[in-house]
Amino acid sequence: MHDLVQDLIAAGASAWEDRPALAHKGARLSYGALNAAVAAVAAGLLDLGLGRGERVAVYLEKRVETVAGFFGAAAAGGVFVPVNPLLRPPQVGYILRDCAVRVLVTSPQRARGLADELAACPDLRCVVVTGPLPENLAPKELAPVVARALSWEEMLAAAGPAAPHRVIDTDMAAIMYTSGSTGSPKGVVLSHRNLVAGARSVSGYLENNPDDRILSVLPLSFDAGLSQLTTGFCAGAEVILLDYLLPRDVARTCAREKITGLTCVPPLWVQLAEQDWPNDAAASLRYFANTGGHMPKPVLERLRAIFPQARPYLMYGLTEAFRSTYLDPGEAERRPGSIGKAIPNAEILVVREDGTPCDPGEHGELVHRGALVAMGYWNDPARTAERFRPAPGRESGLPLDEMAVWSGDIVYKDEEGFLYFVGRRDEMIKSSGYRISPSEVEDVFYKSGLVSEAAALGVPHPRLGQGIVVVASPADGGTLDTEALLDACRQKLPRFMVPELIAARDALPHGPNGKIDRARLKQDFMDTFADIPLETRHG
Secondary structure, X not given: OOOOOOHHHHXXXXXXXXXXXXXXXXXXXXXXXXXXXXXXXXXXXXXXXOOOOOEEEEEOOOOHHHHHHHHHHHHHOOEEEEOOOOOOHHHHHHHHHXXXXXXXXXXXXXXXXXXXXXXXXXXXXXXXXXXXXXOOOOHHHHOOOOOEEEEHHHHHHHOOOOOOOOOOOOOEEEEEEEOOOOOOOEEEEEEHHHHHHHHHHHHHHOOOOOOOEEEEXXXXXXXXXXXXXXXXXXXXXXXXXXXXXXXXXXXXXHHHHOXXXXXXXXXXXXXXXXXXXXXXXXXXXXXXXXXXXXXXHHHHHHHHHHOOOOEEEEEEOOHHHOOOEEEOHHHOOOOOOEEEEEOOOEEEEEEOOOOOEOOXXXXXXEEEEEOOOOOEEOOOHHHHHHHEEEOOOOXXXXXXXXXXXXXXXXXXXXXXXXXEEEEEOOOXXXXXXXXXXXXXXXXXXXXXXXXXXXXXXXXXXXXXXXXXXXXXXXXXXXXXOHHHHHHHHHHHOOHHHOOOEEEEOOOOOEOOXXXXXXXXXXXXXXXXXXXXXXXXXXX
């Protein structure tokens, strides 16, 4: 019985000790070896003084240490915090401070780039580097408060036997950061129960089994990316880690590794549909799945032609509930555009503002209830209260409220209960599978000193879901220096947050409340990317 997230690996070691569990760049770990690695990391973290529920941030690309760091922190009784390797030092520093990270696991190169940020992290006590400490990176240069800086090997070698902290399934296991509508990222707190229930549910409807070979191409800091690990380990499958440079790398890896399961976001599927797939890849793939946005119908048709034996799973999810719905492969042709029905062990409601259920065809807010509902946003009761609210329609005699996630997504259901996505209540941008706060992008513009006003908008884009357009007025009535602004964005923001277009306006429109009229601006740019064909390769 796996109640805690690390039990997914331990159970695999008990049932399939010698079966492969994890692969990276040709190296393979069996379930027994991976379980031993997780135990060693847990012992090392306990030796460093990690307390019960304290946070361990892992800021690495995909590699064995990343996975062992996640599950080792949980096995010690701590909480792992996956940090997107695409984030820049200021964004990493914000996460480390926001959830009071005690131990940071990172690479020598990343640690060097973080030196200034770490000096402003008063709760940080140890930095573990996956390799020798750089000569110019002594502990005192990392941060005045850091008690130790050591290599991964030193942490493992110094650890002795230690009993982990007592943890139950309702305790915290992970904090995953997602952009917030007010600018600062939100730390979604996930319990062991959330992660394990999600693994069981998703692996169940995907029919994962020990013969599956799942290719991990999504970031492990993304809820669907982490789900690749948990669902794979739940079923005793092998997970192959891949940080790809080009889409053809994915196709070649699928052929070489005989991949049976592949999950991507729509922008990547668009590129993969253009590739010349080896016959071996098409022969081995049992299913392919989409998440993070709408799959264009022409792309789905191409993929079905490329993988005639594979079953397509179209999914919808939000970090606050991990996964929410999927469309049964048998319905893909009959219900184009549908996000399906609730995953096992979840209920999805469509409600009006007063919480009463919507009629078929009526637009309402998607509300998710069940075991996958997260614990809230870390250290943010105000935003937690906005999104996590009592589930509608509960029996009046129950004295304690059940919390559900009110997603902010507008959907409707048809007469047979199949759901269709309409849009979002807030101004979040959904691009390349990421939810992006407009104010995070705008902040770079304002800090540049080159603009008087700026508004970041998400408008339809055939490859990205939404493309980011920033409309700005120049400072002091001059000429807007778009090249300098783009350069600032490239330096300060991850690639997926860099605008596709910067448009100059002498002044931005405002509504009666004095705020920038984003709806009016957005209408002006709705067709900006309409002429970009799906076949165009994204550079």
